[in-house]
Amino acid sequence: MAGGLVALLDDVAALVKLAAASVDDVGAAAARASVKATGVVVDDTAVTPRYVQGLKPERELPIIKRIAIGSLRNKLLIILPVIMLLSQFLPWLLTPILMVGGAYLAYEGAEKVWEIVSGHREAQEEAGAVDEDAVVSGAVRTDFILSAEIMVIALNEVDTEPFVSRLVILVIVALLITLLVYGVVGLIVKMDDVGLSLAQRESGTAQKVGRGLVRGMPKLLSVLSTVGIAAMLWVGGHILLVGIDELGWHALYDVVHHLEEAVAGVAGIGGLLAWLVNTLASALLGLVVGAVIVAVLHVLPKRKKHDEPAASH
Template sequence: MGGLMGLLDDIAALAKLAAASIDDVGAATGRATAKAAGVVVDDTAVTPQYLRSVAAKRELPIVWKIAVGSIRNKLVFILPAALLLSQFLPWLLPIVLMIGGTYLAYEGAEKIWHKVSGHHDAELPATEVSPEAEKKMVAGAIRTDLILSAEIMVIALDEVADETFWSRLAILVVVAFVITVIVYGIVAAIVKMDDVGLRLATYDSGFSRTLGRGLVKAMPVVLAVISVVGTVAMLWVGGHILLVNLGADGTGWIPAPYEWVHHIELAIHDGAGAFGGTLGWIFNTLCSAVVGLVVGGLVVAVLHLLPSRKKETQEHPVRG
């Protein structure tokens, strides 16, 4: 009997330890998810841009494909790479992030270039989007998600850097699933809101019909705003990645840019009273967006303008 009671005590102690560990993982997951909230908003704003010309019946399947690609990005590519780099080659992690930030800035700047130059991507009627076009659309969304997800996971990793390796692994797996569900749940709700409006418009209730018609009229405006926000988010997050990894905490290559921005942000925060935090954040965000626009614009120039100039010179050589 004494042996049995001792065994039960041991099991109870193990159960308490496991429960405490779960609580710790849950609390750390909450902190890490909250820390990455800004990039989560950007991810949510960027993704609907890829669904603007998609037939209604294909919207949710495509969102599902992108969500599966997102969780694959986080668990198969980003998580192992981030853990290994942070463990053995921490100096390489900022370089990888800067490459991703440059790509994200390029994506945002290219969208602006298309608007300014009139080179709009063809928006085919929803019924004419081929399986190949859909596959390309999904691949583009997953590529963009890879950069945003990398930033999310690295922010989360930094928040739990003091945990043991296995705790970090468990926390980041949970963060990956939680954030993916949040982002693509909201995206699915956004892209199906017009269908909800159409359904409400068929109800007998006057309020339901009014609400439904309002949703249908509002969604094109909402999607247009989201498109602008998504473009700005690409520049903002891409520029922020570049700024932070050039000089955050003295670990980057050139500490001056981020230290300058952060110093002014703190001065605004401390000197602007109740609105200091908001104004400081706006200043930091604007600086990040400007950096993203400049770097992305340079990449766009190299990839688009210079080849066009070279082609024009070859077609119309200067005659002496």
Template sequence: MPSGLAALLDDVAGIAKLAAASIDDVGAAAGKASAKAAGVVVDDTAVTPRYVTGLSPARELPIIWKIALGSIRNKLLILLPAALILSAFAPWAITPLLMCGGAYLCFEGAEKLMEAFGGGHHEVAEAVVDDPASLEATKVSGAIRTDLILSAEIMAIALADVADSPIITQGIVLALVGLGITVGVYGVVGLIVKMDDIGLHLAQGGSAALRGLGRGLVKAMPVVMDVISTVGTAAMLWVGGGILVHGAHELGFAWPDDVIHHASVAAGSALPFGGAVVSWIVTAIGSAIVGVLVGAVLAVIVHQVGKLRRKPAEGGVAH
């Protein structure tokens, strides 16, 4: 009897160790996948605040909450099941789909560069809506649609990183990544959109130091938003280009990845210290260059197709 109890306790201990190891593996995989999705996360953080512009400050946080709930629905109810079905029945499609998403990121990043250098604006002006409730609903639905695209990229990147894991592990990792990134993104967005209000409140009372801090926050917010937008554009090009380079390598086109890898190794080896950082920077720059080139080609194609589609419509109106 004691020996049986000891054996049972040994089994329980073994199961506990296995469970702990599994939790560690899931946590590590979720953290790694989240890090790889950083570029999309930065872009998501940069894009979302514009959906509360022009609305009452009292409605900013409720609107962000609605968008966050929509984002969770996108990730857990739509994208997570689709990702698991894809992984179970068509794992060969993960890399091509991921590359399609990477190309979209490159396209978006290139368009933002074109706008920054005076190459046109691709955003469509919003219709004027007099009813605040209708305007809010329009903003929320638009933000959730945009989030679906960005969330699909995040989930695809995470799925590609755990594609060889058991299906249960994949589901847990994707759920953790989806929830963690949603909380992080919309928590930061909420802080960003209320930062000027916090600064204004501090500037209106308290000590001279607090008033100075408040004025500093109010003045700094436009700069912060510009920095976030710039970092978001760079991250899209870097991440999108990297996805295309690594995907091409997996599909048998190894030379872009090899060129960037050899350049990063050579740059890192040329310095007596900081070689790893330099190698990473060279890799990121190489990926971003690929992203700019691919994105620029796609942007030109999309713009030309748009012009061709508008010409028949304009001709029809003229007649």
């Protein structure tokens, strides 16, 4: 009887150790997958602050909260089930679906460039009140593409894990990435308020830091807005570049790869130069594809409508 009890306790201890090891493995895999997606996470963080520009200060955090909830809904309720099913039964569909998202991201970036070039952006900013629902809707749509890229990158990193482990890892990644991105975004957009608070303190050092933050944050947000547009073109173009190669059309990717190899050997900065080549090539591809879509959806229809009265007259 005693021997049976000891054996049972040994079995329980073994199960506990196995469970602990599994938790450690899942945690390590989730961390590895999150790190792999860091590039897109940085892009997501750069893209989001531009959506709260023009809002009243007291509405910034509530809007970011709504976008964060939308982002989490994107990841857990839409993207996760779809990519898990596709990876299990139709893995070849992941690339075309991602490419559609990449094209949309390129279109978003190119549209912002067109608004700046045409002066339409300034006209929108002078129009007055911001439609918060439209802001959230646009941000969540863009986030959907970036989130899909993050989740697919994470999935590729753990694709050898069993189905349940993959599911748990991706849930952890979705939660961590969302908290990281929107926590940082919230901090960025409220730094001017922190600066104002510091500027009102008695300490001379605190006042200097506070005034510096108050003066610097509008400039930082403007820079992040530009970086966000570049990031959409870069990520969208990179998705398309890699997707085209995976679908069997290797010429374009090979050209970029050869250019990377040509500069990779430069002592000290070869890695950076290779990254810049890939980034610039991806952004250029994103700009070209996005510009074509913008022309089809906006520019050409407007010209046609403008020419119709003259033709009929």
